[in-house]
Amino acid sequence: MRLDLSYDGSEFSGWAKQAGGRRTVQGEIEDALRTVTRSGGTTYELTVAGRTDAGVHARGQVAHVDLPREVWAAHSEKLLKRLAGRLSRDVRVWALREAPAGFDARFSAVWRRYAYRVTDNPGGVDPLLRGHVLWHDWPLDVAAMNEAAGRLLGEHDFAAYCKKREGATTIRTLQELSLVRGDDGIVTATVRADAFCHNMVRSLIGALLFVGDGHRPADWPGKVLAAGVRDSAVHVVRPHGLTLEEVGYPPDDLLAARGREARNKRTLPGGTGCC
Numbered sequence: 001m002r003l004d005l006s007y008d009g010s011e012f013s014g015w016a017k018q019a020g021g022r023r024t025v026q027g028e029i030e031d032a033l034r035t036v037t038r039s040g041g042t043t044y045e046l047t048v049a050g051r052t053d054a055g056v057h058a059r060g061q062v063a064h065v066d067l068p069r070e071v072w073a074a075h076s077e078k079l080l081k082r083l084a085g086r087l088s089r090d091v092r093v094w095a096l097r098e099a100p101a102g103f104d105a106r107f108s109a110v111w112r113r114y115a116y117r118v119t120d121n122p123g124g125v126d127p128l129l130r131g132h133v134l135w136h137d138w139p140l141d142v143a144a145m146n147e148a149a150g151r152l153l154g155e156h157d158f159a160a161y162c163k164k165r166e167g168a169t170t171i172r173t174l175q176e177l178s179l180v181r182g183d184d185g186i187v188t189a190t191v192r193a194d195a196f197c198h199n200m201v202r203s204l205i206g207a208l209l210f211v212g213d214g215h216r217p218a219d220w221p222g223k224v225l226a227a228g229v230r231d232s233a234v235h236v237v238r239p240h241g242l243t244l245e246e247v248g249y250p251p252d253d254l255l256a257a258r259g260r261e262a263r264n265k266r267t268l269p270g271g272t273g274c275c
Contacts, residue, residue, distance in 0.1 A: 001072065002099040003046070003063045005029070007091040010131050010240065014054045025052075028091055029083075033065070036082040037075050049105045049247040050112050050196065055239030057132065060113075060246040064105040072098070102256030103249075107263055111175060111248040113192040116205045116241050120213075121185050133186055134241035138213035142181050145189075145212040149177040151222035152204065160224045160231060161204055162197035169265050170197045177204065187212075195262075199236050206235035 013022040049062040118134040155173040176192040207221040
């Protein structure tokens with residue numbers, strides 16, 4: 001079953017279930033699903049397109065869950081409404097349907113699109129937006145930030161912008177990184193890639209903010225990328241400005257092939273890989 005969902009991450013300790021009773025999005029939905037399907041001690045485990053950290057929001061998150069056919073047959077007509085009645089108001093499942101053959105919420109995805117929102121208004125953040133917009137207390141040059149962002153596009157080893165995880169590659173293809181200042185003064189960064197490694201988006205935004213406020217030249221983020229190691233000057237910005245907006249998938253007949261491809265560990269052309 002494919003689930004399309006959204007959540008306000010403010011009160012969650014991230015997506016993934018954790019020991020110690022911490023509140024997580026996965027745990028909340030799995031508990032609700034177990035209750036509304038009257039499954040007793042059986043937990044149907046969710047697989048998600050992109051695990052979000054504590055405090056990060058999602059508007060277009062996707063997950064899948066395997067349900068016995070008899071459970072789906074018994075509850076399909078009312079399952080979505082029952083989940084709405086059981087879940088807390090800061091998490092919603094908007095669609096729940098049988099997935100096409102070969103679908104995997106994580107491995108079938110061809111891109112994930114995030115938005116990071118920040119304001120440099122000297123008065124701070126609109127109180128009604130304070131949980132979703134970062135305040136940066138230096139004026140930002142969006143043109144300089146876009147110049148720097150353009151040098152990061154393409155397939156690279158993003159080790160300099162990721163928190164390493166044992167056995168995981170940090171090679172990613174950054175498909176879009178652009179910033180626009182809206183009429184309300186809020187600067188929205190759109191970040192799209194085939195996948196992201198841990199802290200990658202927030203680290204990229206941290207580097208671009210240093211360019212935007214004049215502390216670093218436009219070529220600095222690219223030099224950090226080329227160095228291939230974590231730079232202490234690159235700050236991981238706070239999570240509340242970040243929202244997972246959308247996940248993209250190929251046509252149904254290519255889902256299985258995409259899943260197989262995504263499971264392969266990548267290396268750069270002519271390189272030996274990493275991690």
